[in-house]
Amino acid sequence: MKKLFFIPLMALFVACESSPKDASEIDLEDFKHRISYALGADMGTNFTNVPEEIFSMLNKKELENGFYEYLTKKDLKSIECRGILEEALSSPSGIDTSKYDMKRISHCYGSIFGEMLRNSLTSKDAMGEINPDVARIGFASSLTKTDTLIPIEERQQMIMNFNNDLNNFAGEEFMRKMSKKHKHDVKEEGYILIENEEGGETPIDLSGEYNIVYTMTNISGDTIISTLKDPKLSDAENAQIVNVDDIVFPEAWKLAAKHMKVGAEYTIYTSNELAYGEEGLKAPNSPNYVIQPFAAVTIYSKVLSQGERFGEIKAKGKQVIEQAKKRPNTIVDPSGFILTTLEEGKGPQVKEGADVQAHYILSNSNGEVIENSYMASSQNNQPAPSFSLNGVVKGWQLGIPKMKEGGRYKLVLPYDLAYGEQGNQSIQPYETLTFEIEVIKSGAAGTLVKPRQQQEQPQFSEEQMRQLQEQLQNQQ
Structure with a gap:
């Protein structure tokens, strides 16, 4: 520590x-x-x-x-x-x-x-x-x-220490005041749980996911994280689907869940130890803090409903798939993908395992665009991307060989043909994906995509190996 x-x-x-x-x-x-x-x-x-x-x-x-x-x-x-x-x-x-x-x-x-x-x-x-x-x-x-x-390095360290101490002192004082004010709501672990509005009898299930209205503030009342789009909107319109693994839920919320009911509204006050501790919380890919180290926080929480984890995204995926099946010029492959021809290609059909150059627009089950190669190529003054069918998701390996050069298609992939139960950095687990694809050209493997050069392994002589072993033994 x-x-x-x-x-x-x-x-x-x-x-x-x-x-x-x-x-x-x-x-x-x-x-x-x-x-x-x-x-x-x-x-x-x-x-x-x-x-x-x-x-x-x-x-x-x-x-x-x-x-x-x-x-x-x-x-x-x-x-x-x-x-x-x-x-x-x-x-x-x-x-x-x-x-x-x-x-x-x-x-x-x-x-x-x-x-x-x-x-x-x-x-x-x-x-x-x-x-x-x-x-x-x-x-x-x-x-x-x-x-x-x-000296600048000493100055920066001094300021960081100073701010950490202030956060710690201010948080402790804040919790003392709240504990005195709400002495009957202090839980044994140290957080404070206040029921502002009664709900039903269903307890919060930490193994599920929640349609939740959620706001976290610092001790000054400034909003740090919130699902609220507009205070004038209803709870249902301001809610979002999340599960307990989401970073927005600190330990205090998870501990408080055993006392909370679906439909009820709560306020939780917690010290940094049950929030984000001495590390704080940084914004993704940024040195900037969302929540400062040693900061106490306040959480306002109302679970409107709960269900199976990833149940909402699975349900949306099924809706996308059923709607895609109804489009004209559509085939439903036994593997599960749905392919719609938007514009018939005049060139040859793509072969399995081929290299392909194509533009694409990728959307999730909410219809949100995640990637757009047209835009990326334009901004970077680059041609359409090329890829090997041997190095893409299963749904592309199966679906793109159904396409012809010069054609435009819509390819819908259920999660098991896309990024599966894990997802990736920009795609949630169990996400159904829709690709609008324009096939520009294709060719045999290695014609459009250069194979990665394998790194040469260093070769050691017997004498060098003996010297390395001696060095290792001397370090033990």
Whole structure:
């Protein structure tokens, strides 16, 4: 388990409250000064992403003034400034100063980052833990690239530790307040479960899947994850189908399920230990956090109905298949795929195991487009993709040899001829797939797709093998 870097509490209470005028007066031995400088400098580094031709036009003093003003005045909101920046920065030729001068634009630009830092600290009740004047110096130093007081790696680690500690402290305080307020609803595992609206008598089955209305918020009440499309819509319209393996369900929800009923509405308060712990939750393929490490969360949950896991997607798949069978110019293969001829090809029929060049549009059982090779080829200025029938899903291996070059077809594959019970990164388990395919050309194996070159295995002499074995023995 990672060791937390806890903020020295005495330092927070007795930290020097002096206001340095420049970097030379900052006391880096003082924790409050050190973290304040680091936070300000970190905010200033956002401008390293601004193109130099634009950054050079900005008034650095007004960037600093805007940052400080919106950091220190909680009644200020940057809504007006965001509108000003949108107008000023919308020109492709640079900053448009026809309506607002550079001083105003720069002040607004700085205000965005001052408000961002203030909101972050306020949400954790931590504004008192920093010295705004020192943060201002850090911000200004970063803008002028004179930020040399704290090495960047040390600064980043310090800020991460600081935020983790704040999350931890704020979460603990939040749970103390909620436990005191709802003392009869605290469960032995530590989470709090409140029934807001009664439901039926059917218990939640963790082995099934749920048609659920679900919202998760942080301790400030900001929505993190939600099924809600529009608060004006009904529960049924806002619900989604998920099962307990979905990442949206932390351990607290799974523990609470033994007390919950279908149709009832609940609120769950949980500490980070039963939520996403010290790792937090990152967005897919991104370094950004959806849920911060050590964060407590609140969950609002209402299971409208439940059933067999993947039952909904199987049912939708059967509907897609039955509808496909009714189309004209359609064959139903004994293996299970359905092939509709949209436009008869004039070329030769594709042979089994052949190489094929084709465009395709892939849709799931909800009719959502998952892949579109026309669009991908256009964006990347590439020809239609080529593939070997020996390296594709079973349904393509069986269905494409029924097609002719130059033709357009619709191929519907039940899950057992597609990606099966496991699915893949973009396709759910048990998903029925629909492909609209345009066959451009085909050829014998190896004519359109080059076989992958097998990596040559390194060859060792007897002497080299003996030396390797000796090295391994010496390491033991």
